[in-house]
Amino acid sequence: xxxxxxxxxxxxxxxxxxxxxxxxxxxxxxxxxxxxxxxxxxxxxxxxxxxxxxxxxxxxxxxxxxxxxxxxxxxxxxxxxxxxxxxxxxxxxxxxxxxxxxxxxxxxxxxxxxxxxxxxxxxxxxxxxxxxxxxxxxxxxxxxxxxxxxxxxxxxxxxxxxxxxxxxxxxxxxxxxxxxxxxxxxxxxxxxxxxxxxxxxxxxxxxxxxxxxxxxxxxxxxxxxxxxxxxxxxxxxxxxxxxxxxxxxxxxxxxx
Amino acid sequence: xxxxxxxxxxxxxxxxxxxxxxxxxxxxxxxxxxxxxxxxxxxxxxxxxxxxxxxxxxxxxxxxxxxxxxxxxxxxxxxxxxxxxxxxxxxxxxxxxxxxxxxxxxxxxxxxxxxxxxxxxxxxxxxxxxxxxxxxxxxxxxxxxxxxxxxxxxxxxxxxxxxxxxxxxxxxxxxxxxxxxxxxxxxxxxxxxxxxxxxxxxxxxxxxxxxxxxxxxxxxxxxxxxxxxxxxxxxxxxxxxxxxxxxxxxxxxxxxxxxxxxxxxxxxxxxxxxxxxxxxxxxxxxxxxxxxxxxxxxxxxxxxxxxxxxxxxxxxxxxxxxxxxxxxxxxxxx
Numbered sequence: 001x002x003x004x005x006x007x008x009x010x011x012x013x014x015x016x017x018x019x020x021x022x023x024x025x026x027x028x029x030x031x032x033x034x035x036x037x038x039x040x041x042x043x044x045x046x047x048x049x050x051x052x053x054x055x056x057x058x059x060x061x062x063x064x065x066x067x068x069x070x071x072x073x074x075x076x077x078x079x080x081x082x083x084x085x086x087x088x089x090x091x092x093x094x095x096x097x098x099x100x101x102x103x104x105x106x107x108x109x110x111x112x113x114x115x116x117x118x119x120x121x122x123x124x125x126x127x128x129x130x131x132x133x134x135x136x137x138x139x140x141x142x143x144x145x146x147x148x149x150x151x152x153x154x155x156x157x158x159x160x161x162x163x164x165x166x167x168x169x170x171x172x173x174x175x176x177x178x179x180x181x182x183x184x185x186x187x188x189x190x191x192x193x194x195x196x197x198x199x200x201x202x203x204x205x206x207x208x209x210x211x212x213x214x215x216x217x218x219x220x221x222x223x224x225x226x227x228x229x230x231x232x233x234x235x236x237x238x239x240x241x242x243x244x245x246x247x248x249x250x251x252x253x254x255x256x
Numbered sequence: 257x258x259x260x261x262x263x264x265x266x267x268x269x270x271x272x273x274x275x276x277x278x279x280x281x282x283x284x285x286x287x288x289x290x291x292x293x294x295x296x297x298x299x300x301x302x303x304x305x306x307x308x309x310x311x312x313x314x315x316x317x318x319x320x321x322x323x324x325x326x327x328x329x330x331x332x333x334x335x336x337x338x339x340x341x342x343x344x345x346x347x348x349x350x351x352x353x354x355x356x357x358x359x360x361x362x363x364x365x366x367x368x369x370x371x372x373x374x375x376x377x378x379x380x381x382x383x384x385x386x387x388x389x390x391x392x393x394x395x396x397x398x399x400x401x402x403x404x405x406x407x408x409x410x411x412x413x414x415x416x417x418x419x420x421x422x423x424x425x426x427x428x429x430x431x432x433x434x435x436x437x438x439x440x441x442x443x444x445x446x447x448x449x450x451x452x453x454x455x456x457x458x459x460x461x462x463x464x465x466x467x468x469x470x471x472x473x474x475x476x477x478x479x480x481x482x483x484x485x486x487x488x489x490x491x492x493x494x495x496x497x498x499x500x501x502x503x504x505x506x507x508x509x510x511x512x513x514x515x516x517x518x519x520x521x522x523x524x525x526x527x528x529x530x531x532x533x534x535x536x537x538x539x540x541x542x543x544x545x546x547x548x549x550x551x552x553x554x555x556x557x558x559x560x561x562x563x564x565x566x567x568x569x570x571x572x573x574x575x576x577x578x579x580x581x582x583x584x585x586x587x588x589x590x
Contacts, residue, residue: 051463053459053462072462072467072469073459073462073463074462074465074466074467074468077462077463077464077465078465082463082464083463084463085459085460085463089457089459089460089463090456090457090460091452091453091456091457091460091461092456093452093456093521094449094452094453094456098449098452101449102449102450102452102453102461102464102466103464103465105446105449105450105465106464106465106466109445109446111444111445111446114446150464151463151464153464154464154465
């Protein structure tokens with residue numbers, strides 16, 4: 001399998017805070033990789049660095065064989081990397097259909113074709129019934145669905161999902177997991193930032209664990225959950241943790 | 257073929273309505289002979305047109321500029337300088353003025369678009385003020401503070417001068433038609449979607465491949481071009497130009513207000529807003545202006561407050577609702 005995304009020694013400092021330090025990892029094509037770690041570990045910053053919203057202080061990011069550091073977000077999207085945001089950003093005044101059409105215009109400027117493609121993407125995420133609703137009227141999960149459909153309409157090869165399951169109830173999480181599974185079956189490479197461990201175990205083939213901007217572990221899901229460093233920094237465990245430590249690490253190991 | 261029949265049924269009333277409005281507007285000067293009334297109509301059409309030009313950028317892409325007087329003034333001065341100093345027809349000067357404004361919008365945009373929200377708005381105000389000062393202080397450039405009158409050539413259609421006021425009416429009606437046609441085309445193409453997306457959330461738009469800086473630059477150029485045409489027209493209409501009229505801050509305000517009152521980011525919003533605001537202000541001024549000075553400004557402000565409080569999306573929403581209610585009632589009565 002070829003490499004979809006190769007990150008080497010990527011760093012970013014905000015004033016006195018080293019948000020991401022010497023981060024390196026590789027995402028293979030058609031693989032689903034999860035980026036996990038406590039709040040403030042640098043996951044969303046990494047997304048912003050990869051997708052061009054922030055420029056790394058150093059290091060390289062290459063996607064499908066091309067260096068993308070320094071490109072503006074729209075060029076990175078045109079190169080096949082689509083992302084969603086931690087806080088969904090629907091175009092509130094537009095209908096669901098118009099939102100997704102806007103994404104589809106990247107590949108074809110014809111209104112009719114964009115509409116067909118948008119409908120396809122909307123159907124894929126299961127939002128067809130709300131096609132004509134204004135995006136601002138959607139529920140949280142539907143807004144996330146909309147963001148995914150909009151990203152899909154740009155025909156990406158790599159999808160970066162930033163906490164798409166935050167705030168969803170257990171049955172909604174199951175739906176989201178199924179959706180990500182479907183995307184992966186379609187041949188998409190996926191990088192997912194998530195706190196819901198149950199979902200990560202279900203979708204990820206490879207996990208990268210961040211803490212204080214650094215990679216502390218990397219590997220298959222079953223190895224990660226047994227890794228001592230990961231347990232101490234993030235997952236928490238019956239044997240290791242004191243109550244204060246568990247609170248601090250914001251353990252989001254879903255109880256459901 | 258059912259869809260086609262549906263489409264025709266759907267579009268027919270609209271086209272019919274448009275044809276009706278157009279023929280009324282074209283016939284109007286033949287019926288209305290009062291110079292005062294015609295002047296009000298011309299003002300309404302002119303500010304509708306400026307509003308339409310502003311709305312492309314301020315309405316669809318929500319880049320709230322309060323500096324469009326810069327382009328109005330550049331258009332006015334370009335054509336006047338060409339006419340007075342070089343004897344070039346304002347018809348040509350109008351286009352050149354538009355191009356000058358377009359080119360000026362590039363560096364102005366490059367500076368102002370670095371800012372977002374209110375900071376952008378303040379920066380645009382500054383650009384119009386700076387241009388006014390340039391034309392005020394550099395007397396060699398264009399007559400300084402006194403300005404100049406346009407040499408009166410009598411009835412000279414090739415120099416955009418007419419005896420009949422109706423001629424001016426038709427020119428500005430034509431301009432408005434062009435502005436509306438351009439808006440319609442943009443609204444119904446990918447550009448319309450991209451502009452609204454930028455207005456809603458620029459980061460999200462970038463994430464799905466929208467080149468926001470380029471879109472904003474392009475729409476600013478179109479908006480500036482159209483606004484400059486209005487500047488040339490206005491100068492030809494009043495036969496006079498000076499920095500204070502050409503770069504008047506009120507033009508910037510009016511362009512934004514008519515769109516906001518009528519309905520921001522809609523095709524007809526600026527037109528509806530202008531009809532309401534200009535008519536009220538003109539009528540109030542003629543009725544009460546002599547006895548109660550400033551009362552028209554008070555009423556004007558009250559209308560503004562009412563619209564912003566109760567109809568933040570503009571009056572166009574009101575009309576939409578009314579027509580929906582009517583069309584819903586129809587099948588019952590039939």
